[in-house]
Amino acid sequence: MPLSLPGYAGDWLERSLDRQVRLAVTGLSRAGKTAFLTSLVNQLRHAGLDARLDMMNCAREGRLLGAQRQTQPDLSVPRFPYDQALAALEAMPPDWPSPTRGISELRLLIRYKSRTGSRHFLGEQRTLTLDLIDYPGEWLLDLPMLRQSYQQWCEALGTQLTGRRRRFAEGFLNRVSDLDPSATADEQQLADISAEYARSLNSARNEGGYTWVQPGRFLLPGELDGAPVLQFFPLPMEQLGDPAALAELPADSNYQTLARRFEHYKRTVIGPFYRQHFRRFDRQIVLVDVLSALNAGPDVFDDLRHAIATLMQSFDYGSRSLLSRLFNPRIDRLAIAATKADHVTPEQHDNLLSLVQALMAEPLRDLRYADVPVKSLSLAAIRATQARTVEHDGKRHPALKGTTESGEEVLMFPGEVPSRLPDADFWQRQGFDFTAFKPAPQGAGEALPHIRMDSALDWLLGDKLR
Amino acid sequence: MSDPRPGRRFDVQNEARSTTAPEAQAFEQHFVPVDPAPGARYQLDSLHHPLEEEAPPEQIDSALDHALARPKKRRWGLLSVLAGTLVMGGVQAVDTFQNAWFGGDWVSGAWSVLGLGVVTLAGTSLTRELVRLKRLRRHARLREDIDAHIMDTQMDGDRMQGLCNRLRLQMGLGHRDPHWQDFLRARQAHHNARETRDLFNYYVLAPRDASARRLITRMSSETALLVAISPVTLIDMGLMAWRNLRMIDRLAALYGLELGYASRLRLFRAVLANMAFAGASELATEVSMDLLSMNLASRLSGRAGQGMASGLLTARLGIRTLKMLRPLPFEDDRAPKLADLRRQLWQQMRRVDDGKADRKKAKDV
Numbered sequence: 001m002p003l004s005l006p007g008y009a010g011d012w013l014e015r016s017l018d019r020q021v022r023l024a025v026t027g028l029s030r031a032g033k034t035a036f037l038t039s040l041v042n043q044l045r046h047a048g049l050d051a052r053l054d055m056m057n058c059a060r061e062g063r064l065l066g067a068q069r070q071t072q073p074d075l076s077v078p079r080f081p082y083d084q085a086l087a088a089l090e091a092m093p094p095d096w097p098s099p100t101r102g103i104s105e106l107r108l109l110i111r112y113k114s115r116t117g118s119r120h121f122l123g124e125q126r127t128l129t130l131d132l133i134d135y136p137g138e139w140l141l142d143l144p145m146l147r148q149s150y151q152q153w154c155e156a157l158g159t160q161l162t163g164r165r166r167r168f169a170e171g172f173l174n175r176v177s178d179l180d181p182s183a184t185a186d187e188q189q190l191a192d193i194s195a196e197y198a199r200s201l202n203s204a205r206n207e208g209g210y211t212w213v214q215p216g217r218f219l220l221p222g223e224l225d226g227a228p229v230l231q232f233f234p235l236p237m238e239q240l241g242d243p244a245a246l247a248e249l250p251a252d253s254n255y256q257t258l259a260r261r262f263e264h265y266k267r268t269v270i271g272p273f274y275r276q277h278f279r280r281f282d283r284q285i286v287l288v289d290v291l292s293a294l295n296a297g298p299d300v301f302d303d304l305r306h307a308i309a310t311l312m313q314s315f316d317y318g319s320r321s322l323l324s325r326l327f328n329p330r331i332d333r334l335a336i337a338a339t340k341a342d343h344v345t346p347e348q349h350d351n352l353l354s355l356v357q358a359l360m361a362e363p364l365r366d367l368r369y370a371d372v373p374v375k376s377l378s379l380a381a382i383r384a385t386q387a388r389t390v391e392h393d394g395k396r397h398p399a400l401k402g403t404t405e406s407g408e409e410v411l412m413f414p415g416e417v418p419s420r421l422p423d424a425d426f427w428q429r430q431g432f433d434f435t436a437f438k439p440a441p442q443g444a445g446e447a448l449p450h451i452r453m454d455s456a457l458d459w460l461l462g463d464k465l466r
Numbered sequence: 467m468s469d470p471r472p473g474r475r476f477d478v479q480n481e482a483r484s485t486t487a488p489e490a491q492a493f494e495q496h497f498v499p500v501d502p503a504p505g506a507r508y509q510l511d512s513l514h515h516p517l518e519e520e521a522p523p524e525q526i527d528s529a530l531d532h533a534l535a536r537p538k539k540r541r542w543g544l545l546s547v548l549a550g551t552l553v554m555g556g557v558q559a560v561d562t563f564q565n566a567w568f569g570g571d572w573v574s575g576a577w578s579v580l581g582l583g584v585v586t587l588a589g590t591s592l593t594r595e596l597v598r599l600k601r602l603r604r605h606a607r608l609r610e611d612i613d614a615h616i617m618d619t620q621m622d623g624d625r626m627q628g629l630c631n632r633l634r635l636q637m638g639l640g641h642r643d644p645h646w647q648d649f650l651r652a653r654q655a656h657h658n659a660r661e662t663r664d665l666f667n668y669y670v671l672a673p674r675d676a677s678a679r680r681l682i683t684r685m686s687s688e689t690a691l692l693v694a695i696s697p698v699t700l701i702d703m704g705l706m707a708w709r710n711l712r713m714i715d716r717l718a719a720l721y722g723l724e725l726g727y728a729s730r731l732r733l734f735r736a737v738l739a740n741m742a743f744a745g746a747s748e749l750a751t752e753v754s755m756d757l758l759s760m761n762l763a764s765r766l767s768g769r770a771g772q773g774m775a776s777g778l779l780t781a782r783l784g785i786r787t788l789k790m791l792r793p794l795p796f797e798d799d800r801a802p803k804l805a806d807l808r809r810q811l812w813q814q815m816r817r818v819d820d821g822k823a824d825r826k827k828a829k830d831v
Contacts, residue, residue, distance in 0.1 A: 054652035054665055346656045347622050387655035451656045 020129040021464055022280055024315065024331065027287030028211045028307060029137030032339040032381055034097045036287060037106065037134050038085040039381035039448050041069065043457070044110060046447035053454040058112055058465040065111035065125070072105040072131070074276075080106035080134050089382065089448065093407065094439045096382075099136070101220055103277065106132040112465045128464050133277050138205075138216035141307065142270045143278065143314035145214060150259035151243060154234040157214065160306075161236075164299055168204040172196045173236065181239055181246065181255035190231050190257065194218075197233035209296030212307040217269055229268065232261035274314070283460045284315060285335040287379075288356055291343055294417070294432040298424065305359050312363040317370045334367060334374045335459050336360055341451050342380035343434055344414050345398035346387050349378040351419040358421045375459045380451035384437040402437040410435070626659040630666040633793050637674070637722035645670050667794055675792075678720055679802050682784030685713045686777040686807070687814040693744055694773025702776075706744040710737040710780055714787050721791045733787060740779045747772045774815065781807040 027033045043051045044067035053059035072079065081104065085097035108130040114122075145153060161169055175193050198218040204210045205219060213219060217230060224230050235258065240246065249255050286308070293304040316330040338356040341349055357364065357376055367374050385402035388411065401411045414434050418426065442448065566575035630649070639646050649669035653662055689709045693702050714733055751768045785802055 052652065052654070054668075055661060060652075060668060341656070346658070349656065349658060383656075451654075455661070 019127065019464070020131070021282045021461065022131045022329070023460060024278070024281040024284040025132060025134070025287065026140065026284055026311065026315075027137055027339070028140065028289075028304070028311075029099070029205075030292065031137060031287040031289045033137060033287060034085060034100050034134055036285070036339070036379075036381040037080060037132055038082060038089070038097055039450055039453055040132070040457070041067070041080075041082050041106070041108060042086065042448045043450065043453050044108065049447070051447035052450075053457070055452070055454040056458040057462055058458075059454065061115075063113040063115065064465065065113065067108050067110045067130075070107040070109050070129075072107040074105060077133075078102065078104045080104040080132065082106070089439050090442050090444050092441065093403075094441055096439060100134050101136060102222060103133060103135045103139075103273075106134070108132065110461070110465070114466065116466050128461070130461070135273075135277065136216070136220050138213065138219045139273060140311060141212065141214055141216045143274055144310045146266055146270055146274060146314075150262040151240065151246070153214075153262065154240060155237060157234040158237040160212065160303075164297075165204060165208065165210060165303075168208050168210075169200040172200040172233070176233065176236060177239070179235070179239070179254055181235060181241075182249050182253050184250075184252050185254045185257040187228075190254070191228075194231040194233050198230075209292065209300045210303050211293075211300070212303045212310075215265060215269075217265075224269070229261060229265050232258045232265065278314065279316070280329045281315065281331050282329055283333050284331045285337055285456060285460060286312070286360075287337050287339045288359065289340055290338050290352065290355055290359065291340050291417075291432075291434045294422075295434055298422070298427045301422075308360060309362045312360075312366070317367060317372045332372060333460065333463075334372055335456055336364075336374060336376040337379040337452075337456060338376070339379055339381070341378035342383045342385045342402075343400075343437060344417055345400055347398055348417045351417040352378045354419045355417060355421070375455075377452050377455055377459075379453065379456055381448075381453060382439055383449040383451050384439045386440070400437075402440065405436045405438055407438070623653075623655075623657045623659055623662045626662040627653060630662065630670070633666070634670065636793075637670075639670070639722075645673050663794065667797065671792065671794060672800075674720055675788075675800070675802070678717055678784075678788050679807070681716060681720065682713065682781055682788070682802075683807055683810045683814065685709060685716075686780035686784060687811050689780045690773040690777025690811065690815060692773075693748075693776040694769050702744040702748045703742075706740050706776060706780070707737055710740055710783055713780065713784055717784065717787050717791055721793065733783065733790075736783050736786065740776070740783060743779060744772075744776050747775060770815075774811070777811050777815070778804070778808060781811060 025033050025036055027036075043053060044064075045051075047053055047059050047064040047066055048062060049066075051059070053064070056064070058064045069082065081097075088095045088097050110128040110130055112126055112128065113119075113124050114126045148156065161173075166173075172193070175196050179189070179193065201213045201218050205213050215230075217224060221230055235255070240255075246255055251257075251260075288304070288308060290304075293301045317334070318330045318332065336356060338352045341352060344352060353376055356378075360376075364374060385400040388399045388401050389396045390399040390411065390413075397413060399411050399413050401409075403409050412435065415432060440449065563575060563579065566572070634643075634646055646669075649665055652665050652669060657665065689706065692705050692709070696702050696705060714737075751772050755765050755768060782804055785804060785807070788802065789796070
């Protein structure tokens with residue numbers, strides 16, 4: 001990273017004064033990271049003017065002066081495409097920002113008036129630097145691989161490949177069953193099977209709705225497309241056999257080649273990604289799209305739970321001190337958000353919240369052990385619908401008004417959200433069918449409508465904006 | 467032949483039945499049998515309910531709850547006796563008046579007019595009291611509603627907004643009131659009960675808190691000043707009572723919630739305590755001044771100290787009243803603290819002092 005010394009020293013000073021925050025926006029693909037970031041920038045730009053941030057203390061007291069985008073410190077990373085995202089939302093007909101295909105950064109300077117006692121000699125106007133990154137959610141799933149060896153990885157994936165999911169991997173399993181781990185590696189054969197594996201991942205992701213697909217770069221290879229580093233795959237457990245025997249196989253055998261590529265992938269692809277972007281976070285918001293998982297069925301739902309629980313282990317949590325702030329930043333405050341809250345009626349939000357809490361029960365226990373304050377909220381970064389009540393048979397029913405993905409304008413009740421993890425019986429009996437909505441038409445230059453962005457911002461940044 | 471002869475044998479099967487049956491009978495005579503036998507099983511689909519828990523006795527904790535609880539029956543009895551006596555007295559008075567009018571007995575007629583006047587006065591105060599009681603009961607119901615639902619996270623936001631609207635009416639705020647309008651603008655359809663309450667707290671109650679705080683500071687500094695200046699014990703006590711009671715009334719008017727009998731009594735007791743302090747400290751200053759034969763400056767500072775203390779007591783009473791009156795409990799760090807008020811009070815008194823000094827200087831020149 002080409003950083004000048006003064007710039008670096010400035011960063012350090014800011015950090016020691018606690019005026020710089022790195023916010024981790026964590027979410028699997030389609031969880032709404034880009035929408036969240038777009039809305040965050042938009043709300044803070046419009047703060048004090050037309051943005052409704054009534055649950056944010058600093059904003060409602062009129063102390064939040066606004067925000068400006070800045071050139072990010074690392075010039076080799078693309079800038080977050082805020083303008084493009086906003087253009088898509090303001091277009092006619094409006095559309096969601098296009099999915100992220102690569103990593104991008106954003107530095108936001110938030111201006112506010114301090115009300116602490118130190119304002120008399122340090123000046124009333126303060127600036128908080130907020131660093132954000134956006135990345136494809138698929139890549140996030142690689143982080144747990146850093147702690148696994150090739151063999152462990154094969155075993156972990158093998159246990160997952162059951163039930164409905166096995167269907168998507170049928171083609172790959174057929175091809176890989178012909179492969180002898182001890183035979184001398186054939187480049188072309190490995191490339192073919194890898195391509196087949198990538199296809200199986202893609203169909204599990206797109207058709208099956210599964211979130212837990214490793215390695216993530218197979219879905220979005222970017223500039224690595226066709227490189228041997230992306231030509232590996234897990235071997236089924238039946239073919240692995242005795243670990244001791246495997247370790248003694250010659251270096252040009254299939255098994256050793258795959259293991260080598262796996263290690264290389266870890267070292268050159270995941271490692272830098274993790275080191276450059278996923279350490280040194282101060283705050284985190286985890287976005288979970290529960291509704292889509294409910295739509296997809298029980299095993300996808302379990303898959304999501306597993307994916308998130310595993311993911312959360314890749315971050316450092318704990319309270320901070322001045323020293324740890326400078327040398328080893330840790331996440332000292334966390335928000336868990338059930339996204340797309342605008343896709344259900346308001347009285348279902350409480351259920352949505354308890355469902356997300358049930359889904360994340362395991363990581364939440366660990367966080368409590370680490371004494372990290374967590375707040376969970378139901379959130380819609382960009383509100384696409386309007387909550388209404390409908391008179392029907394002399395009774396009032398809650399309903400939503402919005403435009404579906406197919407462009408049809410509807411007034412509907414999307415259904416009830418279970419407040420606990422649904423059991424097998426429930427899936428068989430009922431299931432879910434939540435409708436996806438398009439964003440509402442939006443006047444150019446207006447603040448984006450939202451649900452609880454203000455609460456989220458207050459929780460994540462409120463204590464820095466005193 | 468019930469007694470077994472020695473050496474008689476029973477067969478094992480019969481033994482169990484024949485010996486336990488009388489024992490069991492004896493057992494049942496002495497003990498009430500437990501209805502379901504241990505390990506008894508029921509059909510899974512038989513009708514069953516969750517175990518009903520006995521509701522804990524409702525405790526009335528806060529002073530306001532005491533204040534707004536329904537008036538006791540005893541009080542109603544007293545009131546009805548009072549009303550009956552008043553009506554009968556009125557009838558009697560009218561009767562006497564008529565007799566006097568037609569009989570031409572002017573002296574007793576005048577007495578009757580006086581009596582009628584008293585009846586009218588009592589009647590008006592009685593009606594006023596009744597109206598107040600009725601209003602208090604309405605408050606009590608509102609208060610119960612608030613207490614039951616204010617912390618209820620299950621309630622939906624719209625009902626909470628209805629509750630807030632009732633509170634607004636109680637405070638006498640119009641629909642066009644800017645603070646209420648701010649609240650309406652801020653509240654969105656997706657806000658739940660807690661968020662709605664938070665917004666109401668911020669947009670409607672917080673401005674009231676600010677003016678309540680200003681009121682308390684102003685009135686306590688006034689009291690402080692007056693008590694400091696006045697040289698007579700009785701006047702000190704009178705001032706304290708007058709200013710304190712007035713402050714309570716004005717605070718109540720600010721929040722639109724009137725205090726009930728019990729909390730009024732409690733605050734009144736605090737007022738009496740303040741009066742006692744003002745009187746005692748005045749006497750003590752007086753005596754110590756004579757005893758220690760202080761010079762003018764120390765006399766003045768002694769007086770100022772006494773006034774300051776009275777002001778602080780008034781401020782403390784104000785804060786207590788504020789906490790009793792506020793329809794929602796204060797958020798953790800937003801409750802007014804005596805320390806803040808003390809600083810303001812001190813500044814205000816210093817300002818008065820400086821102003822005096824300035825005026826004196828101007829006069830000298």
